[in-house]
Amino acid sequence: MTTQQTSSLLAGLAVMVLLARVLGALARRFGQPSVIGEVIAGIALGPTLFHGVVSDALFPSATRPLLSALAAVGVAVFMFIVGLEWDAALIRGSGAIAPCVSICSILLPFGLGTLLGLHLASAHSHGNRTPFILFMGIAMSITAFPVLARILTDRRMSRTPLGVLALACAAIDDVLAWSLLAAVVAISGSAGPDQWRILLAVPFLLAMLFLVRPLLRRAVERRETPRLTPSLIAFLLAGLLLSGATTEWLGLHYIFGAFLFGVVLPRSGAEQLRTDVHERLGQLSGTLLLPVFFLVAGLQVDLSGVDAAGIGDLGLIMLVAVGGKFLGAFAAARANRMPPRQSAALATLMNTRGLTELIVLNVGLQLGFLDKELYALMVVMAVVTTAMAGPLLTWVLGRNTGDGGKYSSIHRLPATRTSSSGVVSAGQ
């Protein structure tokens, strides 16, 4: 790195870290998840404003690959933590309703999304159309588990029946959406001549689940109270990076491996450990590395050139994303005899896109599924759907009604704004 590059890299990082924090706090002030502010911070430093002059000065093209490297590490750590939070126990306890709601809340937006993809393909697909269309379907079907968890915690709903159900639905949604995305990445053949490697994905997955998981469980059981020593941090970091490198090498994306490594870590007997990882690893990653991801994501968003056609497309995207997700979840909940209001609340929660969507969109941009124009519109959709969850939920649930029954305890509390620490604050 030259002196010029080093100094602009460090200054750019400083500006982004600070702006993400300030706008994140501002978002919290308005009862929004901080991720909204952090994503907007990335977009604000991008080419949309001031004809990109600030953007080019702070982030000259020479330093952008360096930012990508920092962002990749941040996203890997984040996906690992999402995997670590993922809990099969959530799903087991929820009965048939969670899988049903979850699958419907994916199927409908996925179907509508592929239709929209067909419509947009002529203008925005520049390569093979099939992966583009499938990707549009997936991008519409995302629910952000971390943001959803944060919204529930903020409203003290995470232990109510509705909250637990929503978490279970989001957990299933997560795995389904990641699997679908992995499948599309795999068939898109972006790996070129090395595409045969994808065949190794199955043995890799099996090895992680039936070899690595039991080994890790036994390792945890042997320790008295597993604590987060520097050695353990190093081990976890190495594990998530290596698992990510493997899936990337297989022709999938590194996010899958990082997520998977989080999933296979033992749950029982390691609660303290998980909290520590969340606090320690999550904190620095959430303050330094993840904002770099928001920056990298935002630097690609150029809204200055959005014309009437673009706004039309955005309208369609919003309609499909919100309509598909909401109706899918609502119908499934109603079919399972949930009261209308609770069904609406659940559907509203499932419509949260958050950081998960942003990661999916960046995978799409990186692999060439999306062009920059469509990417920018989809980012707007992700921000808007995330921002609308809170106010809509307040509106749906009301503030003081209570119609009794199994899901009545959801009314306990409308928006409170406790600010807790950890990746959470930077992770949705």
Add this chain to the structure above:
Amino acid sequence: MTTQQTSSLLAGLAVMVLLARVLGALARRFGQPSVIGEVIAGIALGPTLFHGVVSDALFPSATRPLLSALAAVGVAVFMFIVGLEWDAALIRGSGAIAPCVSICSILLPFGLGTLLGLHLASAHSHGNRTPFILFMGIAMSITAFPVLARILTDRRMSRTPLGVLALACAAIDDVLAWSLLAAVVAISGSAGPDQWRILLAVPFLLAMLFLVRPLLRRAVERRETPRLTPSLIAFLLAGLLLSGATTEWLGLHYIFGAFLFGVVLPRSGAEQLRTDVHERLGQLSGTLLLPVFFLVAGLQVDLSGVDAAGIGDLGLIMLVAVGGKFLGAFAAARANRMPPRQSAALATLMNTRGLTELIVLNVGLQLGFLDKELYALMVVMAVVTTAMAGPLLTWVLGRNTGDGGKYSSIHRLPATRTSSSGVVSAGQ
């Protein structure tokens, strides 16, 4: 980044994180500071072994700039923490002896180092000779404050009179050495046409000391008990990065700015905060980012081609480094009427080079003062002088003698190997 680059970046990071931890722990097992193992891990992954095949496979040239970016952030955080640990109170309490020992322990190796520089210039200086010669002097004069502090803590000597004196000497040494290095970097004119900016270094320094420091102190005083919230982490990160970016822009190196920002942070009333920073920020940085620096440093070390002439040069380097440092400190201590054995112990401690030297050497390599051959030899010197401190100290102090007097309490304890957490374990 391409798929290939991403996967090798993540895999390479994983291997380095793990190897650094393992060799670091191994070093501790042998009563050595973990930094020894971590530096050797970096060298082991470099071109020295296996004709560089492993090195090229794990770290292809395309990912090396990305590693440098991660390393730069790690070094900046590390320098900030060194600055934060730096304590003027240490020096104030130590009387005239500390400045005297410190200055002599710099002057002699500096003088001998410039002579050696004169001798080596024809073979190893490829540009302007003056900065090369001065740099050789500085590189010989380094004492690593963090390693020294760790050795003292390990031997329960950090509160003995000798320990306190050694820390004070190292603290003065730090500031003197950084100032000398900054001066050499400044006069070397590596900034090219922008060299006028260096004139702004003085107002910047004054602003940091007499404007930023009081402001920060007042900010701390207003808070009840300052705790390390994510916002504060973001502020500290932004501050150290921005301060580093400024000195880099001025034509100095970013390490100075990061160090300075640590120095100007308030001491009184913020003890808990400093501990937290050390633990939290230091831990992830020490486990992930700093090992990347050791890797970047090690990837430049090629010992496979060292011939007889090289071994001769290494002998001279060792003689100047160890002889100069030891005799300078010993003579000054004796002149201040310290007993011989204690003087020898102090001189032994001052001979510790550690991570500080490695940072200085990398600055030298980056700015073209050192060629790769000389750089590799100097790294060996840094490792050997750091490794010899512990055993030499045990030998000098003995295990059971006690000749009374002011410094007798140094005999309390020879090597114990408590392993504490935080950057410390990766920071020397």
